[in-house]
Amino acid sequence: MSESTGCTADWHLEHSAPDRFLGYLDPNRPFARQINTLAGRFRDVQALCEAGTHPPELTRLRNALAFHLVKMSRWWRFDFCPRGVTGVHNPLFLTYVKAHTGRSADDETLFDLFTLQRHMHAGDGGHILVLGRDTTTTQGICILYGVDGQRNFRFATSSGNAEPLWNGQAYPDFASAWLAAHAVHALICDDNADMHEYETAHREHIWARAWHQRHFHRSGHLPQIRLYAQAHTQLLNCHSAFGKAEMKTVVDHLAFDITRTAFHRHMTVADLVAESDMLAINLRSANMIKQRARAYVATCLDPVTRPEMNTLLDRVVSYVPRRCP
DSSP states (O other), X not given: OOSOOOOOHHHHHHHOOGGGTOOTTOTTSOHHHHHHHHHHHHHHHXXXXXHSOOOHHHHHHHHHHHHHHHHHHHHTTOOOOXXXXXXXXXXXXXXXXXXXXXXXXXXXXXXXXHTTOSSSOTTOTTOXXXXXXXXSOOTTEEEEEEEETTSOEEEEEEETTOOOEEOSOOBSSHHHHHHHHHHHHHHHTTOHHHHHHHHHHHHHHHHHHHHHHTTTOOOXXXXXXXXXXXXXXXXXXXXXXXXXXXXXXXXXHHHHHHHHHHHHTTOOHHHHHHHHTOSOOOHHHHHHHHHHHHHHHHHHSOGGGHHHHHHHHHTOOXXXXXXXX
């Protein structure tokens, strides 16, 4: 399958600005859809920049996309190697990021916080850079989000004209802080059902967070089927709407990886699963893996790549019934 989407520079300048598809303060927007789109758009724009003469606006777009790959890696706490994800050597990629932060004071401040901390009290958990305000709260309660000098995410609450009070707990990623903040909001509002929902979602997000961390990893020493079975078990144990949605995306992603591997190895999904001795494979389970793969393409891949990926899935056979001897 091709490495480029074939979109033009003009198309990307109109459609690929990061704020068109990234929603940092809303973890309900699927992590996978955002990061897959971001990585794909960067690779596409980078290819256009390397192809020859291009407008300076395209260079600035590439640099902005590079910065947001770094920002997303900290926001969602996933392992990010520029060369592995984008094909660009790390030192060159860093020049793109610095070129962008040189044009944006806010982005330079955030990048500095996560790196050299020249503008922060380095390592000070009490020195907090405010990231933004939650616009979904009710009953006059304000929630602010920030990152402290130890590079952890924090939240503060206030009501009326009172000064925001920063919660003492620190979180490794934004979604964890967001879920904890909404649990506190529900507690203040005396909404026990919502409080239980967000507390449960926070516990389940810890499972998903481990999968997010290795989003760009290859399967490594564990077979894809074993990873799929492990994630599927966690999905079945989820009770919150947020946790179910997160883990469903993880399971669908693994199903897509299995199906894509079957395509490249010219195998049926069932035969690939049978190699692992992990599942009692049959027509129904093989079809379910393929259905999950198709759901992942529909909901978590960049729309410009979906036709090609759907074609790939169309070429994969789920299961060939065995004839009795």
